[in-house]
Amino acid sequence: MIHNYLFLSIILFCLGIVGVISRRNVFTVFMSIELMLNAANLAFVAFSRIHQSMDGHVLAMMVMAVAAAEAALALAVVILLHKHKSKLDTNVFSLLKG
Amino acid sequence: MFADGLFLVFAVLAVLGAAGLILFRHPMNGAMSFVVTLIALAGLYALLSAKLIFALQLIVYAGAIMSLIVFIIMFLNIQPSDLPKEETKLLYIIGSMIAVFPIGMFLVKIVKSLPKSSTEIIGNNFGGVKQVGLLLFKDWLVPFEIVSILLLVSLIGAVILAGKREAVK
Numbered sequence: 001m002i003h004n005y006l007f008l009s010i011i012l013f014c015l016g017i018v019g020v021i022s023r024r025n026v027f028t029v030f031m032s033i034e035l036m037l038n039a040a041n042l043a044f045v046a047f048s049r050i051h052q053s054m055d056g057h058v059l060a061m062m063v064m065a066v067a068a069a070e071a072a073l074a075l076a077v078v079i080l081l082h083k084h085k086s087k088l089d090t091n092v093f094s095l096l097k098g
Numbered sequence: 099m100f101a102d103g104l105f106l107v108f109a110v111l112a113v114l115g116a117a118g119l120i121l122f123r124h125p126m127n128g129a130m131s132f133v134v135t136l137i138a139l140a141g142l143y144a145l146l147s148a149k150l151i152f153a154l155q156l157i158v159y160a161g162a163i164m165s166l167i168v169f170i171i172m173f174l175n176i177q178p179s180d181l182p183k184e185e186t187k188l189l190y191i192i193g194s195m196i197a198v199f200p201i202g203m204f205l206v207k208i209v210k211s212l213p214k215s216s217t218e219i220i221g222n223n224f225g226g227v228k229q230v231g232l233l234l235f236k237d238w239l240v241p242f243e244i245v246s247i248l249l250l251v252s253l254i255g256a257v258i259l260a261g262k263r264e265a266v267k
Binding site: 001002003004005006007008010011012013014015016017018019021022023024025027028030031032034035038041042045046048049050052054055057058060061062064065066067068069070071072073075076077078079080082086087088089090091 | 105109112113116117119120122123125128129132135136139142143146147148150151154155158159162163166167170171173174176180181182184187190191193194195197198199201202205206209210212214215216217220224225229230233234237238241242245248249251252253255256259260
């Protein structure tokens, strides 16, 4: 059944949100965001299978390109933060706190 | 059915990999278990007869993006003492699960209202390179060009952010 794929996508998305909320390691937070993007991709492909049109596949490709761009930028920021504070804890990075 | 069994295997692998990503303390272990999730998702795309996305998931996601992340994790040479102390991690995980649960149930209710449809593999080159490529360059040409500009911007941004500071001055 196609519903099982969508249920799996919901589970993966919720696990991604849990990872973003509960973890403090920068890398784990980043990979949780990637997990949420992947769950959205799975939903896109499942819906394009329901309607038997390939627009969902094109959108999944777009999401992959955006994820690649995001990975390049986010890892550059992580390297910069590690250079300044030599920590990976998100609680340490509070420069903008009033 | 053979495809149902495959779906079950891939689904369990994907959920276990995601749980490992959340639970492991060292980011390297998390990245490795996330690779398991990505490969299981590639199998699911193949079951949904999305051939091009299946290949791209393996090449771009599990190949390029994850190797970039693993490379950076190794590059920073993270010792266990560098990692944040997360004594209240389990408490936070349970709390955020309780917070996310209503959203998940809402989405499940939406999905249950959809009409049922089968997932048999369809032929006719559905999801093949030619079909998806034609669609991409006919109906989705403008988003495609915008994505190319986005990739260029992120390339320049990454070079400027992570490059040497002295060269800028």
